[in-house]
Amino acid sequence: MAAWIERVVTSGTFALDGGVWDVDNNVWIVGDDTEAVVIDAAHDADAIAEALGGRRLLAIVSTHAHNDHVNAAPALAERTGAPVLLHPDDLPLWKLTHPDRAPEGELADGQVITVAGTALTVLHTPGHAPGAVCLYAPALGTVFTGDTLFAGGPGATGRSFSDFPTIIRSIEGRLLSLAPDTAVRPGHGDGTTVGDEAPHLDAWIARGH
Known part of the structure; x- marks a missing residue:
């Protein structure tokens, strides 16, 4: 059976640089009736496990290590036996939330x-x-963008470990080159498409944030 996409919205807080904000996160599940992967285990391991049902969880993929995207990852991993996967460049951020536990694998x-x-x-x-990282699923016509690209522009770059010129290079070089009808499924809020966002690149650069 072909894979499909499910969204679970969980609520909690994002904390960095001494600030705390209330947030709703998109947790994406990709799979079929028997197996799945979770993209960004945010806030509520119980709600994510309930959505998984009896399916085998192959991996918990973290698009980045801000606390609101990984705070439920260890609990979900312990519950399911699935490995948490993270790009190694985000280990300093991961350690802010989980100083005593490393991800099981690297992206x-x-x-x-x-x-x-x-x-x-x-x-x-x-x-x-x-x-x-983003996760591109051409067979599903979708790219899961975490907090790199949203409906309306790039993710925030005003806090530690972030950089505006770098995110613009990433979006322009890796995402806007995808087919215009590719669905963008972000870490927060509603989705968009590559074609809807591409015309606004110059405006984002001019805005500088």
């Missing part, structure tokens, strides 16, 4: 994660965080 640019016969290709897209 690398070009790596392919296969679930239910569907390939998810890792695209390293630093800027919002040094180890930020």
Whole structure:
């Protein structure tokens, strides 16, 4: 059976640089009736496990290591036996939330994660965080962008470990080159498409944030 996509919205807080903000996060599940992967285990391991049902969880993929994207990852890993995967450039951020526990595996640019016969290709897209990645699933016409690209523009770069010129290079070089009808499924809020966002690149650069 072909893979499909589910969204679970969880709520909690994002904390960095001494600030704390209330946030809703998109947790993406990709799989079929028997197996799945979770993209960004945010806030509520119980809600994510409930959505998984009895399916075998192959991996917990973290698009980056801000606390609101990884705070439920260890609990979900312990519950399911699935490994937590993270790009190594984000280990300093990970350690802010989980100082005594490392991810089980690393993500690398070009790596392919296969679930239910569907390939998810890792695209390293630093800027919002040094180890930020997106996951491109051409068979599903989708790219999961974490906090790299949202409906309306790039992810925030005003805090530690982030850089605006870097995120612009990542978006322009890795995401806007995808087919215009590719669905963008971000870490927060509503989705968009590559074609809807591409015309605004120059405006984002001019805005500088």
